[in-house]
Amino acid sequence: MTDKSLLIKDARLLDPGQSLDKVADVLITDGEIKWIGKGQTPANVETINAAGLILTPGFIDIHCHLREPGLEYKENISTGTRAAARGGFTTVCCMPNTSPPVDSKSLVEYVLRRAAAEAVIRVLPIGCISKAQQGKELAEMGGMASAGAVAFSDDGKPVANANLMRQALSYSLTLNMPIIDHCEDPALFEGGLMNESPTSYRLGLKGIPSAAEETMVGRDIALAALTGAHVHIAHISTAGSVDLVRNAKAKGVRVTAEVTPHHLLMTDDWVTGVRIIGGSSATANPYDTSTKVNPPLRAKSDAAALLEALKDGTIDCIATDHAPHDVVDKSQEYDHASFGISGIETAFGLLMALVHTGKLDIKTLVEKLTVAPAKVIGHGYKGIKAGAPAELTLLNPDEEWTVDVNSFLSKGKNSPLNGIILKGKVKATIYDGKIVYSDVNDAATAPRKKTNA
Template sequence: MTSKTLIKGGRIIDPAQGIDQISDLLMVDGLIEEINTSISKPRNAEIFNAEGLIVSPGFIDIHCHLREPGEEYKETIETGTAAAAAGGFTTVCAMPNTQPAMDNQSVVEYVLRKAKETALIRVFPIGAITIGRKGKQLSEMSELADLGVIGFSDDGDPVEDPNIMRQALGYSADLKLPIINHCEVPSLAEGASMNEGWVSNRLGLKGMPASAEEVMVARDISLAELTGGHVHIAHASTRGTIALIESAKATGIKVTCEVTPHHLTLTENAVMGHGKDDFQPLDNNAYDTNAKVNPPLRNKSDVNSMIESLNAGIIDFIATDHAPHSAVDKMTTFQDSSFGISVLETALGSLMTLVDKGQMEVNTLIKKLTSDPATFLGKNIGNLKNGTSGDITIFDPNATWTVDPQNFISKGKNTPLEGALLKGKIKATFFQGIKVY
């Protein structure tokens, strides 16, 4: 029996095809069949009324932490992908800092099997660069590539040894897969729990300077040039990082980068508990461990640089760095708290504030969540072309809602946006033609 869904009267935005128009969209048997200004209801079709709503390709997240195997108390593939679907995502890439790490075939096979059994949406694993993510010896990269990992990363930890990074990038060139590095010089960041600046001084917390990130970005760009490999800079957060990437791109070096929703919308002031900038009203106090994240929330100049560079195409796409933690990991002193924010379910609502303030077009925002990450993956997803998978996100750009982490599907309730009023709400997510949210 064929299944049909007709989405009626929505504003369809598909950056891959340059579509932005009020239209109907028909899905048949999990595939996109047709987009047209008026499609009459086929027999037995389910109807979804999308009047006043935006209909876009399902969002793609290149960087999230699903915590399985090993830390299922923080998140599982099942809860993480359900949270992703609630946030409008139909594809997520799972970081390998699990326990054990995804550094060999059996762990990656386990993740793929669990995803097949429990995930609501598509999951692509990312392989570890080094064994145990210890930075000493390369993993079996080509065997992991055979299983379908979309890249390699020791995320959570940087690859400290430049010679290991050189070797990894050499393999990257052969395998045609990116090396995704969490750039942070350990000795410059040691003991630090937030950005180095006036807030860290005021609060008496050790800060990490922008240079901790930039020195390693510069190194990685140099090594990418040397080897011909592709380096992808995870969660870029400083103005200096962007300047390095811009000039490297201009000379043809294979470097790409991503930015998170929080580095586009929050500053270090959030650690101070000060009004969270644009997310009023909030009355959180200083030393909010939910604002502790790595890389840290930076200053206003850095945030402005992120927005400008995303608009200019220097930053390739948005990725969440969804990092769920348990209450125990966060109900500590600021120093002792784990780094990370639960992002999947607030991503759209927080990013839409940029649109609301006129800092970004909604089409650009959708492009950076769909076709641009799809280009990075080299896969035919993130678009609404006829015959592609029926991965669709439908959201109300004007609906407002207050963030209550207790309502999150994610096990991670750790968000600095608790109590914030956001505008932009996911109404439905379809994956392969099936409504998963």
């Protein structure tokens, strides 16, 4: 490669994967970290003065929706990965609930081909558990694994049939990849719109009880114990689920879990129009469909339990469940609007509210966005070390910025954070040694090819 070099000066290097926490210079050449600390610097090197900023390994999001193939009006690999880069991510795993669902080797290859042409960061596809996500027969997981899939999930839907889930877990043992379940009992969920709570009763919106998630988390834990396989609980959202996972881990069951930024920081009263993050608040109307997400925003006691579980290791990592939708999908009655929050660009700023209020330390936060998710899927973490590929995120923990959904690089403008001031900003994202996002002009600066948006 003939890329020019990049010098990042005076950043605080924070890499929980190797307990690195010191201020030093980093030189990047030919896509790799050349040296840390002191070394030969090429003449006229491009330099980022990063005093006061934090440099971390690139963030890894093991749960997002890039909507290719078939749903490109909501998002595509070009816009989705640029949005991810703006969020500080250098690796994303995309869910297979597309149209058609990614349930075969050739579709995994298609996603990777599109990523090679369009993505500004690494895209790792997740394949379906069942053919066409129908929940009836196993999809060809082996073929998808050899094509490059890193995990399997029917995300968007649960695997309702317990026996199919058992077989999927059992089969995954030869692949050594996690089975990721979207836990929701279909009968308890049916027609649900928001967390079942006094608020849902007051608003007259059909509730989704915590038990809809917990009964299936309990089932999946029993099946993981039965098969000895690795089950990963997607977007865990209730205090009861957390207890189940904590007990199962104590007994040695191979279960891991992720939590989204919105389930940590938003609660079901947001459906009534409440908007508070840290010291910032905004006004919104009741029934604003940007708050409609599945699993739903839960009670304050759930959010507190999720944070506790994140800190004690019961919840392994943070994942965004970035779910972009077109405006038409959301400009509807609450009943009819699509579920999902476009959250990949706001994740870090939102999570920093936990750090600024003293509820979480920044090292743990960075760990949960880098080393920890990489461990769940067995891919993605490169670290800040000489000779490693340069996949890095530069952060200003104290910079305030106002969320403006119209400036999102994602096609999905569906965020309830619009107008909220977040404290903590991604300044630059480096992938393959290149700056793929810089907030200087707040746009991805190194497109690999023309976007087709």
